Amino acid sequence: MIINHPLLGPRDGAEFTCLGDASLINRPDWQSTDADEQFYEYLYLRDNPAGMHRELWYHEYGDRSWLVVTRDTLTHDITKVELAVDVARREGRGK
């Protein structure tokens, strides 16, 4: 698998580790009244789709950046790679 890193260009998939669904960016608000329910769903439940999947990859043997990779779980085709920090900012998270 080749991951086209937005800063470094095409890199071998073996340099990365996968954390899982990109929804893990959206950590719930710990002060909300139903925080326990939200954290249960956030931490344990997954969409687990057969098809397009947005997921977090970490460039462990590289520049240590977090990426959001859009990948087809049926074919392993990667259609989009973004820096996770850009995605998080766009979704109103982080600074």
Added chain:
Amino acid sequence: MRYSAWKIFWEGMTGNRGWKPVWREPEPKPEYDAIIVGGGGHGLATAYYLATVHGKTNIAVLEKGWIGSGNVGRNTTIIRSNYMLPGNEPFYELSMKLWEGLEQDFNYNAMVSQRGILNLFHSDPQRDAFVRRGNAMRLAGADSVLLDQDGIREMCPFLDFDNARFPIKGGLAQPRGGTVRHDAVAWGYARGADQRGVDIIQNCEVTGFQIENGVCTGVETSRGAIRAKKVAVCVAGSSGRVMAKAGMRLPIETHVLQAFVSEGLKPLIPGVITFGAGHFYVSQSDKGGLVFGGDIDGYNTYAQRGNLPVVEDVCEGGMAIMPMIGRARLLRMWGGVMDMSMDGSPFIDKTHIDGLYFNGGWCYGGFKATPASGWCYAHLLAKDEPHPVAAALRLDRFRRGAMIDEKGVGAQPNLH
């Protein structure tokens, strides 16, 4: 037809004209008492035990492809009950006991071979952990033997004992572990269930569930709608996408696990051997091929194939404990999709939808669990209460904080 040595002799003398197909090819009926979605090892075992133990035979097993096309024909055939935690170990030990009587029970040669499993350790702390595990196994009625280096040398003289990085200090053995001919397990259960009147319907994909007012009353399939009082899903790697049709999200990710077979060699490996410092396990099939595997690839996938980094990792593990494996040529490799749960342990439970049941999250350990999974799932379906040894394998255990995390790595399926 009952199989026996006499039957083989008779058929041999009369031109083998009397053998019948092992199961029927029935058309689906409009309604059943229970439908089992997924004709893999677990689904067929469930149908078999519903028929034999609970006397329920108005049952259909729906299979998308053909019997034996999924993980029951893709695993590395290992059986063992060397777990540790109270929610798991009695369940796997029940499975081991069922394996021991399986062939006589369903009158089919599944080649159950209790050639033993040996988990190597490479350091003193690891020895301590294995002593603890061995004692936990014994508390649940399983067998375990702690071996020192001399004991291992006697059994497996070919291992790299003095490896500079990971010297072999000893191992924990379970002599009752071993291997089973995996296809024969599917065929034996299918034959046994079919003989008792269960309909095994192949090439019948479930495309949706009929759910009215929170009650599941049947399924939509590629061969029409079928009504049922109970619908029991056990579809392993496809758990996520099947249960999504009932609107459920599961604590499961689907990953791929690869397996490998070498060319046929003379008898070499006495049982199953696992590496304690990396992820590698190997056994030898009756045809002589070395059957081995290691880690899952580590990312979500429904493709039944993996990538090369894990191939390299598995082969490095093999070279680290038995360098002679480098002289064997690889014959085949393949992948199967695993329903990796958030704590590495499975589920056998009702869902919040009445009449809909779920069995899954077997990670890469479903094959050894086949008999007990079928036994406990049949118990749940027949009596609507969990079997005592499967009482901890519940879907709501994460909400309750009652995880069964053998490895202690938390909610990250690719680390289990």
